[in-house]
Amino acid sequence: MEKIQIKLALTLALLISAFGLKAQNFDNAKAYQDYILAEQALVVNENIAYISKSLHDHKARQNEAERKQIVQHLEAAIAKVEAMPSFSGDNTLKEAAIEVFGLYKETYQVALKAAEATELSKQSPIAEMEAYFSLLAKAESQLIEAGKKFVKVQKTFDRTHKLAREENKVFCLFSEVAAVNAHCRKVFQAYARVSEHGKVFFEAMKKKQIESMEKSRSALIAEAETALAELQKVGGHNGNLEYLEKAKALTHFLRATAQGDFVEIIKINQSTQATFDDSNRFNKW
Amino acid sequence: MNYHRQSKKLLAEFNEASVNLMSVSVPHELFLPTAETIAQAAAKLAPVVASQAKEGSEQKSTLE
Numbered sequence: 001m002e003k004i005q006i007k008l009a010l011t012l013a014l015l016i017s018a019f020g021l022k023a024q025n026f027d028n029a030k031a032y033q034d035y036i037l038a039e040q041a042l043v044v045n046e047n048i049a050y051i052s053k054s055l056h057d058h059k060a061r062q063n064e065a066e067r068k069q070i071v072q073h074l075e076a077a078i079a080k081v082e083a084m085p086s087f088s089g090d091n092t093l094k095e096a097a098i099e100v101f102g103l104y105k106e107t108y109q110v111a112l113k114a115a116e117a118t119e120l121s122k123q124s125p126i127a128e129m130e131a132y133f134s135l136l137a138k139a140e141s142q143l144i145e146a147g148k149k150f151v152k153v154q155k156t157f158d159r160t161h162k163l164a165r166e167e168n169k170v171f172c173l174f175s176e177v178a179a180v181n182a183h184c185r186k187v188f189q190a191y192a193r194v195s196e197h198g199k200v201f202f203e204a205m206k207k208k209q210i211e212s213m214e215k216s217r218s219a220l221i222a223e224a225e226t227a228l229a230e231l232q233k234v235g236g237h238n239g240n241l242e243y244l245e246k247a248k249a250l251t252h253f254l255r256a257t258a259q260g261d262f263v264e265i266i267k268i269n270q271s272t273q274a275t276f277d278d279s280n281r282f283n284k285w
Numbered sequence: 286m287n288y289h290r291q292s293k294k295l296l297a298e299f300n301e302a303s304v305n306l307m308s309v310s311v312p313h314e315l316f317l318p319t320a321e322t323i324a325q326a327a328a329k330l331a332p333v334v335a336s337q338a339k340e341g342s343e344q345k346s347t348l349e
Contacts, residue, residue, distance in 0.1 A: 052307070180307055191299070243302040250295045257288060 029161035032087045033154070036097045037168070039077045040150065043104060044170040046070050047143055048177050050112075051136070063116050067108055074105040090160065096153035103146035111139035126196040133185045140178040147171045183237040190227040190234075191247045194254050197223055201262060210270050217262045224255035 026032035050066055081097045115135035118128060151168050158165050197220035204212035231248050 184303055184306065188303075237306060240306050243299070243306045246295070246299040246302040250292075250299055253291065253295055261288060 026085065026087060029087060029157075029163055032084075033093060033157060033163065035084070036081060036093055037154075037170075039081060040097065040100070040168075041170045043070070043074055043077055043101060044147070044174050046073060047104065048174055051140060051143075051181065052177060067112055067116060071105055071108050074101050074108070077101050078105070087161070090157070092153050093157045096150050100146045100150040103149075104143060107139050107142045107146070111135055111142060115139060126192055129192060130189060133189065137182060137185065140181060144175055144178055147174060180237060183234070184243065186234055187231065187244055187247045190230045191250055194220060194223045194227050194251050198254055198258075201258075205265065205269065208269055210266060213262070213266050213269065217258050217266065220258040220262075221255055224251050224258070227251050228255075 026035065047070070050063070050070060053063065053066070078098055078101045081094055081101070084094050086094060112135075115132055118132040118135070147168075148171075151171055154168060155165070157163070197216045200216040201213055201220065204210075204216060228248065228251055231244060231251070234244060236244055
């Protein structure tokens with residue numbers, strides 16, 4: 001569905017460019033601004049699609065093709081806006097658009113390229129995942145700062161040319177997506193740090209490494225305490241508490257398991273006299 | 286309930302909540318204005334372009 005919308009948006013953008021570039025001048029401030037905003041809407045929509053996907057899908061190769069396509073679209077957008085005339089001698093909006101598209105392009109070529117190079121899997125260590133999230137957060141913040149700059153110039157352009165003030169909806173939408181992503185990352189990371197010790201526990205169990213099992217069990221309980229305290233501070237996102245509550249439920253469950261069943265499992269693995277019942281109980285677990 | 290079943294259930298709920306959060310915070314319909322914005326801009330530009338094209342063709346016919 002989103003792909004269809006993007007294709008539709010692209011077709012419409014091509015139509016605009018066909019119309020717009022033939023026009024030697026834009027004698028209406030609103031039409032002039034709408035042309036630039038339409039270009040911005042197109043690139044921001046692609047930003048949203050890419051950023052949302054990056055949070056949930058860490059397959060570098062797939063993302064690389066999309067990222068390169070976005071860079072090409074940004075280059076085309078820059079070329080189109082560069083070809084525009086000034087509006088009654090006012091170049092500010094045009095220059096701001098060129099600058100913001102340039103900053104978007106730089107983000108895609110540097111920060112997001114670096115994030116893409118971190119190919120994650122379920123087996124990736126937590127440090128790699130955190131590094132990936134940190135690169136995404138940095139890129140999102142760069143895209144927001146670039147957008148804010150443009151919105152500021154847009155406001156001045158509105159005032160100068162006596163246009164009715166309109167909110168830059170696409171930029172607001174992108175900011176909201178970035179805020180949701182930041183919330184998801186914070187909550188997910190708190191839970192993932194706890195879960196990481198669970199993974200270590202099971203790996204140690206396979207190898208019958210009792211000491212390592214006990215170490216990871218204690219670490220899991222301590223990390224769960226930290227995570228629950230952190231999650232308590234995070235709060236919901238715009239009143240939505242569901243994701244946070246589910247993370248807390250998982251963390252409570254892991255802590256309770258480490259405090260109860262893990263102790264039993266260690267005992268069974270430690271014992272040289274484990275009974276058939278012990279093994280059976282453990283197998284059904 | 287055993288550990289694996291319970292952890293699987295909680296994880297599924299956690300993932301579902303993540304999807305719900307995104308759809309609540311960023312309603313799908315909000316993606317639509319992009320195409321609409323572009324269509325509106327195109328519609329507004331069309332008369333400007335059309336009038337310029339008309340002026341151009343008038344100038345051309347005068348020259349001819």
